[in-house]
Amino acid sequence: MSLRDWGASAAEIAGPVAGDDICADARVSATRCISIAAPPDEVFPWIRQMGFGKAGWYSHDWIDNLGRRSATTVHPEWQDVHTGSSVPGGPIDFVAALVQPSTAFVLVVARNGRLARRMCFTLAYELRHEDNGTRLVTRMRARIDVPGGRFLERYVLVPGDGFMLRKQLRTIAGRCGR
Numbered sequence: 054m055s056l057r058d059w060g061a062s063a064a065e066i067a068g069p070v071a072g073d074d075i076c077a078d079a080r081v082s083a084t085r086c087i088s089i090a091a092p093p094d095e096v097f098p099w100i101r102q103m104g105f106g107k108a109g110w111y112s113h114d115w116i117d118n119l120g121r122r123s124a125t126t127v128h129p130e131w132q133d134v135h136t137g138s139s140v141p142g143g144p145i146d147f148v149a150a151l152v153q154p155s156t157a158f159v160l161v162v163a164r165n166g167r168l169a170r171r172m173c174f175t176l177a178y179e180l181r182h183e184d185n186g187t188r189l190v191t192r193m194r195a196r197i198d199v200p201g202g203r204f205l206e207r208y209v210l211v212p213g214d215g216f217m218l219r220k221q222l223r224t225i226a227g228r229c230g231r
Contacts, residue, residue, distance in 0.1 A: 056215025060086040060222065061190070070192040072159030072177035075150055079173065079194035081206040083215060087222040089187045091229045093155040093180040096187045099124075099225050100158045100178050102131035105143040111224035112217040125228065139163070147176075156180055171198045176214075189225065191218060 058066050061084040070084065089096055102108040102124065108131055109123030124131075134140065140147040140160055151159040162174040174195045181188040193214050197205050 056085075056212055056219060057083045058085070059215060059219050062086070065190055070177050070190055071153070071157035071179045072151055072161075072175050073192065073194065075159065075161055076173040076175045076194040076196060078196055079175075080196045080203065081194070081211055083193045083211055083218075084190065085193075085215065085218045085222060086188060086190045087226050088183060088185070089189055089226045089229060091186050093182055093187045096180055096189060096225065096229050097155045097158070098127040098132060099229055100180075101134050101152070101154075102128055103140070104131075104147075105141040107131045107141065110217070110221055111228070112221040123224065145174075150175065151177075171202075172196070189222060191222065193218070 065086055066084045099108070099111070103110055107124075108128065109121060111123045114122055134149050134152060136149055136152045138149045138152070140149055142160075146163040147160040148163050149158065150161040151157055157177065157179050159175060159177040162172055172195070174197075175193070177192045177194075179190045179192075181190060193211075195206055195210055196202075197210070199205075
């Protein structure tokens with residue numbers, strides 16, 4: 054199994070995920086999934102509080118959180134994220150394009166920066182109820198319109214994002230799984 058589709062079934066890869074329409078002309082798409090032994094309403098707060106300088110990204114903190122450890126508990130003060138809210142990402146900021154509690158959380162690269170005019174990038178988290186908890190389905194979609202953009206998409210973004218997302222999903226499952 055590759056980092057592009059880590060943990061995902063063929064049906065999950067082929068099926069729709071919330072936010073697919075935001076970057077409809079994406080050249081790359083990657084679906085990563087994990088089952089979590091907790092209901093969606095217990096998983097969602099962990100996702101909602103993500104962000105640089107907040108809960109972190111639950112991934113390799115030395116890379117995406119400047120060495121600061123990601124949160125190990127849910128923080129009520131970081132739960133006030135709604136559709137349209139800014140989500141600090143570090144070098145690239147995000148906007149919460151869709152926030153549906155216990156169902157979906159979709160981030161898009163902020164449209165106000167110079168980079169965002171030449172890049173469409175979304176990261177979606179869809180929480181699906183399973184008998185034993187939650188199936189967390191993530192999808193990254195991107196299109197980078199700069200010289201060398203196709204190379205960056207395929208050989209940098211997809212594997213790099215996959216490396217980080219796999220760790221993120223495992224960490225979230227460990228923090229909220231029972």
